[in-house]
Amino acid sequence: MPQEMGKSQESSSAGNSVFSSRLMDESAIHRLIDLLSRERTVYVPQGNSFKVWDGSFSPGERKVLFGPKKIFFGQKQKVFSFDSDGNVKDALEHTMSAVFGLRACDLNGILMMDRYLGENGEPFYLSARENTVIIGMTCEEADDGCFCTQFGGVFPNKGGYDLWLTHTGDSFVVDVGSEEGKRLMDALEVPYAGEDDIAAKKKEIEWVEGSIDWEPLPEDEIINAMLNGISNPLWDDLTERCLACGKCNMVCPTCHCYDITDEVGLDGKGERIRVWDACHLFRYGMVAGGHNFRGERRARVQYRVYDKFYYPYERYGVFACTGCGRCLEACNANIDLRDILTRICQGGST
Amino acid sequence: MNNTYIPEEIRVERIIRETDDTWTFFFDRPVNNEAGQFLEVSIPGYGEAPISINSHSSERLRLCIRAVGNLTRAMHRKKVGDTIGIRGPFGNGWPLESSKGKNLLIVTGGIGLAPLRPAIKEIVMNRKDYGDVVLLYGARNPELILHKEELSEWRKYMKVLVTVDYCEKYTPDICPAWKGDVGVVTGLFDKCGMDTEGVALVCGPPIMMKFAAKELLSRGFEPGNVHMSLERHMKCGMGMCGHCQVGGHYACMDGPVFSIEELLSWPERPEETEGIQ
Numbered sequence: 001m002p003q004e005m006g007k008s009q010e011s012s013s014a015g016n017s018v019f020s021s022r023l024m025d026e027s028a029i030h031r032l033i034d035l036l037s038r039e040r041t042v043y044v045p046q047g048n049s050f051k052v053w054d055g056s057f058s059p060g061e062r063k064v065l066f067g068p069k070k071i072f073f074g075q076k077q078k079v080f081s082f083d084s085d086g087n088v089k090d091a092l093e094h095t096m097s098a099v100f101g102l103r104a105c106d107l108n109g110i111l112m113m114d115r116y117l118g119e120n121g122e123p124f125y126l127s128a129r130e131n132t133v134i135i136g137m138t139c140e141e142a143d144d145g146c147f148c149t150q151f152g153g154v155f156p157n158k159g160g161y162d163l164w165l166t167h168t169g170d171s172f173v174v175d176v177g178s179e180e181g182k183r184l185m186d187a188l189e190v191p192y193a194g195e196d197d198i199a200a201k202k203k204e205i206e207w208v209e210g211s212i213d214w215e216p217l218p219e220d221e222i223i224n225a226m227l228n229g230i231s232n233p234l235w236d237d238l239t240e241r242c243l244a245c246g247k248c249n250m251v252c253p254t255c256h257c258y259d260i261t262d263e264v265g266l267d268g269k270g271e272r273i274r275v276w277d278a279c280h281l282f283r284y285g286m287v288a289g290g291h292n293f294r295g296e297r298r299a300r301v302q303y304r305v306y307d308k309f310y311y312p313y314e315r316y317g318v319f320a321c322t323g324c325g326r327c328l329e330a331c332n333a334n335i336d337l338r339d340i341l342t343r344i345c346q347g348g349s350t
Numbered sequence: 351m352n353n354t355y356i357p358e359e360i361r362v363e364r365i366i367r368e369t370d371d372t373w374t375f376f377f378d379r380p381v382n383n384e385a386g387q388f389l390e391v392s393i394p395g396y397g398e399a400p401i402s403i404n405s406h407s408s409e410r411l412r413l414c415i416r417a418v419g420n421l422t423r424a425m426h427r428k429k430v431g432d433t434i435g436i437r438g439p440f441g442n443g444w445p446l447e448s449s450k451g452k453n454l455l456i457v458t459g460g461i462g463l464a465p466l467r468p469a470i471k472e473i474v475m476n477r478k479d480y481g482d483v484v485l486l487y488g489a490r491n492p493e494l495i496l497h498k499e500e501l502s503e504w505r506k507y508m509k510v511l512v513t514v515d516y517c518e519k520y521t522p523d524i525c526p527a528w529k530g531d532v533g534v535v536t537g538l539f540d541k542c543g544m545d546t547e548g549v550a551l552v553c554g555p556p557i558m559m560k561f562a563a564k565e566l567l568s569r570g571f572e573p574g575n576v577h578m579s580l581e582r583h584m585k586c587g588m589g590m591c592g593h594c595q596v597g598g599h600y601a602c603m604d605g606p607v608f609s610i611e612e613l614l615s616w617p618e619r620p621e622e623t624e625g626i627q
Contacts, residue, residue, distance in 0.1 A: 079355040082394035086433070092353040120589045120603075123353045230617045257592030260355070260585045262397045270395055272355065279592060287583045288399065288419030291556065293596070293621055303595075306617060311598025 019176035021193040021201075022185050024165070026059075029172065031188055032163075033057060033100060036133060040096040043071050050099065059167070061140040063103045065329055067253050071099050072110060072128045073117065077274045079124070079260070084268030091271070092123055098133035104156050105148050105324035107136055109253020111160050115316050116256045124274070133180060138166040138201075139208055145325025147214035147338050155205045168200040214323075214338060217345055222319070225345045226310040230302070234343045239298040241333040246278030248304070248327035248335075254312075254320040257284075279304055305340055354588065357392040357435025360411065362428055368414065368496045372461060373426060374404060377411040381436070384443030385468035386579060386607050389413070390587045392435030396424035400584040400594075400602070402465035403439060406472060411436075414464035414496065440587040441606050444469045444551055445577055453481035453545040457562045459488045459535050459554025463496050465579055466553050474507045483508035484542045488535030488558065490515045492528040511538045534558070536565045546570035553579040559622040563610055567626060573611035578622055580606050596620045 024032070033053055036042050042053040049066035078091040102110075110129075117125040139146075139154045148154060156164060162181035165172040173193050176182050193201075249255040259277040264270035277284060280301070285294030294300050312320035321337065328336045364376035381389070383403045391413065392398045399421035405412035417426045428434060446469060454473065458466050473480055485504060489495045491514050504510055513531035531538060535558060546569055552562050559578050566576050582594035582601040589603035597616025599605065613623045 079353065086394040086435075088356055088394065088435075090353050090356060092351070117590055121354060122588075122590055123351050123355070126351055227617060256590065258586070258590070259593075260398055260591065262395055264395045268395065272392075272394070272397070274355070277592070284593065285582075287581060288422065293556075293582060299618070303618060306598065307595070310617060311595075314598055 019178075019182050021198055022174040022176060022190040023193040023197050024172045024174055024190055025170065026172075028188060028190060029059065029165075030057070032135075032184060035184065035188060036098040036100075040098045040133065043068065043097065043099045045101045050102075053100070057100075059101055059137060059165075062143055063105060063139060063146075063324060063326075065251060065326060067106045067109060067251070067324070067326070068099045068102045069106075069109060069113070069253055071097060071132065073113060073122075073125055073256065073276075074128075074274075075276050077124050078271045079274050081271045082269065092127065094127050094131055096131050097128065098135065100135045102134065102136045103139050103324075104136065104152065104154050105146075105322040106253055107134065107156050107160050108148075108151060108322035109324075110134070111158075112254040112312070112318070112320050112322070113256055115312075115318075116254070116320075133163075133184075134161045135163040135165070135181075136161045137164070137172075138205060140167055140204075142208060142212045143325055143329070145328040145336070145338075146212050146323065147325060148323035149209050149212050149214055150216045150341075151319060151321060151323045153205070154208050166201040166204055168197065168204050171197065173197050173201040217341060219313075219319075221345055222309055222341060223313055225347060226306060228347065229344045232344055232347070234340065235298055235302050238301045238335060238340070241335060242280070242297060242301045243333055244280045244282065244297050244300060245332065246280040247330040247332070249278035249280055250276065251326040251330045253322050253324060253326070254308070255279075279307070305337075308337070309341070354437070357390070357398075357437050359433045360436050361433050362430055363410070365428075365430060368498075369494050371418075371426075372414065372416040372494075372496060374412055374414045374497075375425070375428070377413075379410055380405070380407060381411050381439055383407050383439040383468070384441075385446060385472050386443035386465055387439035387441045388465070388584070388587075388602075388606065389436045389438035390440070390584070391415075391421060391425065392437065393421060393424045393428075394435070396421050398435075398437075398585070400440075400587065402579075404464045404467050406468045406475070408475070409471075412467075414461065414467070416461050438587055440584070440602050442604070444579075444607055445549070445609075446472055449549040450479045451481065453548030454483045455542070455544045455548055455550040455566075456483070456485045457535060457550060457552045457554070457566075458486070459558035459562075460490065460494070461496065462554030462558070462579075463487055466551060467497060467500070469551060470504060470508075474504065477507050481548065482545065484544060485510045486535050486538045486542060487512045488515060488538075488554070489513075492530075509542060511542055513538055534561070536561050539565060539569065544569070548575065550576045552576065556581065556621050560624055563623060564625050567610065573614060574609050576610045577607050578610065578613070580608060580620060580622060582606070 043050040044057045045064045161177040164175040257277045286292045308321040361378040366374045390398045391401045404414040417423045580601045584594040584602035585591040589600040594601035597618040
């Protein structure tokens, strides 16, 4: 809904959207969610994931472990049902939704999914994307594993949202990114933000980004290092440490692999399911007859990193990492992409 | 917005047993396909599997299917008159257009002949557009040779050499039924009089493609002129599910046919190119 698939919206100036900014307090946020919930299923962060709003909500300070990916790309999506004679019934439904409180890393993930799934016409993704209002928030605190400053920072300067909230003191400065966002603000009669508020917002963004312990690496340095890094001893180390569990795939905002499988009851009725899959899992590269094209753990470890920092850059000109640090948070072996990037950029035979 | 996961129905008209586990299914209508493309074949309850198209676009659809997985085994329980589902065709196909006027070497092994049949048909139908054509085909033993009648037919249009890998009871001195070559398909390279300036089309099990590729390059073929069809488990066929990705490329969409030159330019080398410099 906020923008055309895969294309970033030009902002009038860095940090500002094409519509004038507004100023909300916390009670206005509750009114906004209430308004949205009359027409839409509203998802808000609660605990460690996004859940359907049940009346209570407090905007958190940081991202949650399980991002909003599942709202657009269902973990287990029925694509059609069939009866015992094999007659098929389409399961594509269009549901009006809103997601509130996602972060810049989450939004970046969605913009990447627009390429992976949207551009190739994944029907369930496109339906969710077109029918979901996106309201994001600037993180107020960084997690230990955060390094989003490598990929654009805590505020989405390239747009892609309907509304974006930045907490400044007692208020939230709201960047309006779409007609729908403007309509919501007008409906709630939210006042415009002043120059001081916008200055406070920029200061807040700078402060949070300043607290992130990462010195961004030049893009071409990463690309060159990846191109020449296939034999780096780093991969031996990672192969030893990685447990090939696929948790990093599950929490990653840009991991989009899936399996297609049938679930059948004893009566012969069933459903065809599109379900998340993970390139780290042993059977991922297996074909009928048992041959496995990525049976080696090393090949799988390497593939996922190349599919974040090299292959998407070749295909789309961007990295498929948003610096959210969730893979580190989820990893039982404490594998840190920042460490991988640093070591690969150091190159050679350390 | 269309739900692109929903297959179209198509009816089985005829079934030929090529071997014990490999049958060719004939359907009631053509699909508009390029030689080398594939379909996702669907049987509700058993899922889907990517299957190479065995027919030329001028023919009604044929699929040559070996029963090795869930879907293909379920397929072998289908009878004439039954319907199955198909999505596609997907993929790029063999570079037949750009090979016009050149000498062609086709190297196949086992069921790898199936995705090359439409290319061979295309060449046969437009024989004057191509130079010398050589078809090399290796099967594990004489009983597993596919498309036997057509192989004889094609001899009118091209040089066809068939070999069987190994099977003692079939060696000519023990079993007079097999008078042909015994040994792997690359063993035919010395016999066929190939033109290393020409174009090679290769399809077979990964191990066969690996040795064929290496051997063709060492004999002087340009990497850009050797084309291989990569076998992967394409689950969606539309460049999304990720299963067929190799070296950042989707075999379902960018392939399945790639030149060795392309394959060698990827940081992750496909298994089929192992051992090349």
